[in-house]
Structures are given as C-alpha cells and as structure tokens.
Amino acid sequence: MPDLGRAALVIAFLLLVYAAVGGAFAALTRRRRLAASAQNALTAAFGATAVASAVLLVALARHDFSFQYVAEHTSKDLPLGYTLTAFWGGQEGSLLLWLLVLCGYAAAAVLTTRRVARDLLAWTVPVLAGIASFFAFMLVFVSSPFATQHAPADGAGLNPSLQNPYMAIHPPMLYLGYVGLTVPFAFAMGALLSRRTDERWIVATRRWTLAAWAFLGVGQLLGAHWAYVEIGWGGYYAWDPVENAALMPWLVATAYLHSVMIQEKRGMLRVWNMVLVALAFGLSIFGTFLTRSGVIQSIHSFSQSTLGSWFLGFICVIAVGSTALILLRLPLLRSKTKLESLVSREATFLYNNLLLVALSLTILWGVIYPLVSQLVRGEPSTVSKPYYDFFLHTFGLPLLLLMGIGPLVAWRRASVRALGRTFFWPLIVALVAGVVLLVLGAGSSRVGVIAYTFCVFVLASIVLEFARGTRARKALGTESWPGAFVSLIARNRRRYGGYVVHAAVVLLAIGVAGSSAYQTVKEQRLFPGQSMTVAGNTYVFRGYESHRAANHLAIRAIVDEYHGSSHIATLHPGKNSYFAEQQVSNEVAIRHDLLTGADSFLIADQVNANGSIDLKILQKPLVNLIWLAGLVFVAGSLITLWPDAVEERRLAARYAGALAEA
C-alpha cells in the first residue's frame, strides 16, 4: 500500500513537470493541442494527489503503524476524528495537504476560467504547475509520507494539545488561504508573460483571492481561539514567528484586495498590484518555510531539516522571477491616469495600502531580526511584544480611522464642504463616546481610549452608510424599509459586504483593545477555603478532585466564583496527565459573561503536594467580541463572494463582444 502512495506521488510529479514544461513550450510556440494537454495534465495531477491522500487516510484509519508517519502521529487509543486529522499533523502529511489543495485550486481555477479568459490559461497553467511540481518534488525526493518501518505495537500518539477541534480544522483553513493566494499570483504572472494589458486576470481571480483571504483570516482566528482555550496562558496571540507567518501575507492580501478595486475603477496602480500579489504569494511560501525549517527560533519549529534550504531556494526563484518579469513588462503596465487629489477615495485606499504593507514589513523585519543581527553583530538578538505592539499601534490605529473615512469620501476628488457634512455625525458620536469613556475610567490606557473612539467613529460611519443607502433606495420605489435594506445589499454586494467586513474588523479591534489594555491579572497561592478577589469578583478555592479517563488522568481544582454574596459559577481549572504521550497539559477554566462579553479565565498554575493551588486569574473585558467578529467576518465575506447574475452577464457580454472571432 505505501507503494501505491509513492507511485501516485511520482505520477503527480511527472504530470506536473509535463504540465509546466509542456505548457510553457505550448505558450511560446502557440500550440493549441499541447496547451490543452498541459491543462489536462494539471487536472490529472489533482487526481493522482487525491489517490496518494486516500492511501494515507486509509492507513491512518486502519492504524497501520508500518507507515512511519502513522506511527509517529497517532496511537491506538486516539479517537477516530483526531486520527484522521493527524493527516496534516506532521511535516510530510502537511506537505501532501498543501499539494492536494494546490492541485485542487489549480484544476478548479482552470476549469472555471475557460470561458472568460481561455488565452490567459496558456501561461497560467505552466506557472501553477511549476509551483506545484516543487511541492511534488519535495514529497517524492525529500520528505515522503510513505516511509515504512517494522510496525511497532503502538504509535507515539498525537500531542494532547492538538487533540482539540479548533486545532483539527485550523491547518486546512489556513492552507485554503495560503495556497489560494497562488491562484491570483499565477494568473498575474500569466498575464505578464503573455503581455496582456487588460484586466481580465483580475476579474477572473477576484473571487479566488477573496475566498483565500477569507479562509486565511478565519484560519488565524481559529488558531488564536485554540491558543486561548487550549494552551491557556490567557492570551490569543504571542507574536511568535509562526503566527506572524500567517499574518503577513494576510495583511498584504488585504492591501491587494483594496488596491485592485482602484485598478478596476480607475486603471491605476497596475505595477503596484503586480508587486502586491507577488509579495502576498511570496510571504505565504515564506510562512510555510518558517514553520518547517529551524531557521528562526520559535516555540513551534525546532529541528533543522534539509527542507529549509530547498524552500529558501524556491523562495529566491519566485522572488527573482517575479521581479524580473514585472521589470520587463514595466512599459506595458504603466498607466496614464494620475491621482487627482490627496483627498479622494483613491487616496485613502492608497494610504490604507501603505499602512498595511508597512505593518507587514515591520512584522517581517521583527521575524528575521535574529538572523540579521547575527550577521551584523555576531550574535542573534530578538525583538518581542513591545516592538510589535509599538508598530501595531502606530500603523493599526490610523488604519482603523481610515476604515471610517474611506467609505465617506468620494472618488476622484472630495470637496471640503461635502466632507464636513458627511463626517459631521460620526465625528460627533465619536467625540461623545470618547468623553464618556474617559469619564468611565478608560483613560487608564491611552491607546485603549483612542482605539475605542476610532472604533465608534467607524461603526457610526458604517451605520450611516447603510441608513443613507436604504433611504435612497426606498425613495426610488415602493419597497418597505426592510425590503429596501435587503435589496440595497443584494444589488451592491461588494460595497455592503465590504462594510460588514469592516464592522467585523472593528469588533475585533474593540475585543483586542478591551482584553489587552483593560485586563486584570492576579496570581495567588490558596489553601482550601481561601479566596482571592479579581476585578470585583471573589474566587474561593474548595479543594481538588480527580478522575481517570481512557488516555489520561484529570486533576481539577474546584473554585467558586462570587459577585458579592451571589454565587455565579463553579469553575474547574486543572491539569491532564496523558499516559501514552507522557505529557501534562494545562486545562483552563473559562467563564463567559454573555452580557458584557468578558471572560473570567482561571489557570491552575501549579498543583502542590500539600493540597494548595497556585491560581492565576485573568479578567478579560470584551474578549468574546473577537470570536463574534469572526462570525461577522464570515458573513461579510459571503456577501461579497455571492455570485451576482447581473454582473456575470455584463462581464460575459463585455468579453464576448470584444473578443469576437477574427
């Protein structure tokens, strides 16, 4: 059976190399049948990869420990769900998942683009296949999931902290995001290679990019949530290189999504968009490189594997190749349209882009700083939370403000008087909110107050947009208010879906500000009967209880939470000791206050032999807004992604009309 898996991967590799080389040759010499054959090879490669994946899945389900990979990442007592998701729990399996998703995306993108931009495919297919063949190469020659061994009695088991539903789904979500960024990149390079100056590649890839960006965002939130509930140190983001690896391409992709709108509407920023899409893709590969090599010290990546050098080489090829191509086609890309005014929607989009890219680059700088400082000073130096926080505030707060300003500013040129009128109400509301917040004592954190005030400003401007739009729509016809509201969104999906996403970001910002700037932390050693007070609530430690489960021993502290004299909840923070894996895991207790959105977060820091506990309690205001923001984000993304029949027909007419057969 491992032979079938290996063979399938070899077949996939050969197909991809053929698709890349043959496709490139076909594009150069304009051969139709060869180009079609290359396209077929790309689709067939997906099939072969699927077969290899099926082999691994079956081996996992059967607990076939003759597969080294299965033995290293599962054990007999592991529940079926986690046994199957261990597919992507290790190095080789995750590479296979990457290849599977990449080939899937490639095949789907090619099949759906045939109508709109068939001639673009000539060069897009070789680019996609070339990238995929790198991963296939790694799977066949460097890091195979099908290595075999003499089967041991039982496997090593999965790290207990990974046995969590969020962690199970987090990698596929992230990959759908990372890998999805390959599609716009390939189309962009394809357009450059075939000397196209039109916007078809943008139109063709718009939904793919949006979907990838949405998946990447959701994947990161899932990871943050896992870190919050499972690792349980009280936070959700630690600026670890591996976390940053996903944030950087996401920020650049956000910038790209905005600037592409400018290219569509005004024909500007073409070179910038090419650079952005290449940067987003490059960062996504860099991200996966970080996670796998031991190059940057991180809690996550440890062993120096040979994979690192291969990935580095691949990143260099991509960087050099795309830069050279962009430079080569620079004359074609230059647009004649200029920015008319520094106070216009184009300008705010531009500022937004600059801030997003700047933030991404500062994070990148922070990630590689140890390497750089080692080269310059001889020994490595690391930056940590203060560095990242400084730049998050410096760039993030203006970005927040821009989210409120952008929608209110007109295209091309906005007169000051018009600005004054549209900004009036949001400004007033924000100022009032700011004063109220200061009165309520939020002034303890300067950044917090500023962030909150900006958030109110943005929310006010979003609400105003919806209100004005609904009123205008209602004035047109005989619809009721709700009807006008729904049809407003339905007819302007991109605009209003975008506003919903902005609202999600605002919720996220409020949640992050609340739970970091205004949290309360306290640690204390308690004997049974003793109590501690945190943020107005009293916590009484009653003692321990323990019970034995199938694969672990659970020790729980019993803590009663009181507000004044009324009992709110009984919480059970503690620890689990896993037998097979010989590891202890922290099991935190979290109480969600649905009314205020705050969390009481209890950590059993240390279980002491004398019956006492070292208890750490955090009170995190508004933290649940972060997860709510995730849901709103998904809703907004779905609205913008939703197919629009009218729009599709218009686009089809545009291209059919222009590309009439000679």
Place this chain on the structure above:
Amino acid sequence: MTGALVIGAAIAVLCVVVVAWPFLREPNARDDRLIEPGALEQRRLAVAEERDRALAALKELEFDHRTGKISDDDYRSQVGPLRRRAADALRALDVRADGPRRPGRVGREV
C-alpha cells in the same frame, strides 16, 4: 501488494490517456494555433473596459449623490465630463464593432 500494483498501473494508464487526449482526438489538426486576441481585439478589449469603467463611475456618482455624499455642485461639475467619457467610449466601441450594436442604456439605479 498486487492490488496496489494493479491500481497504480491503472492510474498511470488513465493519466497518460487524459494527457494525450487532445492529440488522440485530433490526430491531424489543420489548425493547431492557440486562440489569442490579436492587436485589434486587444484594443477593443481596452476600450470595452474603459467604457465599463466610465459607466460604473457614472452609476457610482449618481449613487453617491443620491445618498448625500456628494453635494449638488460637485455632482454637476463631475457628471458632465463623466458622461462625455462614457459617450466617447461607446462611440469608439461602435466604430470598432462595425455594426448597429448598441450597448444598454445608462440605468439610473441605486
């Protein structure tokens, strides 16, 4: 193990057929040239995109005016040039199309 061998061989054969299919289907293709837009078509495409851009800008101007984002003065000063741009693009396309095809009216939609 032979089961795996058979499946593997079957997959390999299938892949070869899929890859060779364009050649198998048309062993003697008279025209093996890739369909690509020529220079004329590329220009037409650019003009079509320009037309759509102008029309979309007009629609958005109306929308912004209707929702109060743009004052009457600003609207009046911008709508003229935009309408001219749209008309120019429409005319350019008609010339290229060489026929009585007329794209749809500018709708006053929100």
Place this chain on the structure above:
Amino acid sequence: MIALSVAAVLAIFLVYTSLAGGTPSLRPSTLAGYSGTVSLVGKVVGTPTGDAHGAGLRFGLRDVKGGATTVPVLYHGTVPDLFAKGRDVVVQGRLRNGVFVAQRNSLLTKCPSKYAPAKSSSTS
C-alpha cells in the same frame, strides 16, 4: 511618491530597532560577561528543584547542542507544561553572581516533537 513613503516607513523601524535594540539571544556557553537583560536558550540538565511559585525553581541550562558550561537558573512564575529535564527552553533574565535570575513568567519550553506546537507563556 509610493516609493518615498515606503522608504520613510522602513527607515522608521530600522531606526527603532537599532536604537531600542532587540534582546540579545545567548547560549550558556556565550553568557559569561553579559550584565544586561538577555534571552537565554538552552537544554535543561539535572533535576529541577524548588517551587516556582514559592522560593523559586532552580535548574541548570546547557547548550542545546551540548557543551561543558552549565548555567544555574533561578525562576519565578508560570512553569510550562512541557518543562522537564532534557527539554529545550528559552528564558529572559540577567546574570547575577553566577546565577541567571529570570524575569517572572518568562519561561518558554519548546515542544519536543517536530511541527507540533505547544507553548505556555504569560504574554498578552
């Protein structure tokens, strides 16, 4: 214009990092002589003793890749689940009278298995 602003931004954080400086990241064998706050990376040798939430947890650190120098560490605060003899750790602090006195809650343990994340730190 774009290029200028990007360059200006890059300059800002280059200046910030070179002035504020990062925290040097050292190994037990290279620690000697440093008096400021540093980040120490090493492998835990010997059995840890003491109480991190009481008088202090004491353990020894040696270079991850092996070496003769062992640095004694005194730590207060949260101890990650994976912390044990033989594991690789990172801790911030400064050397005082031959003992590396760690900053509270700054101990991070690396996960022993490749590609599987696990951390326990008191940041954010």
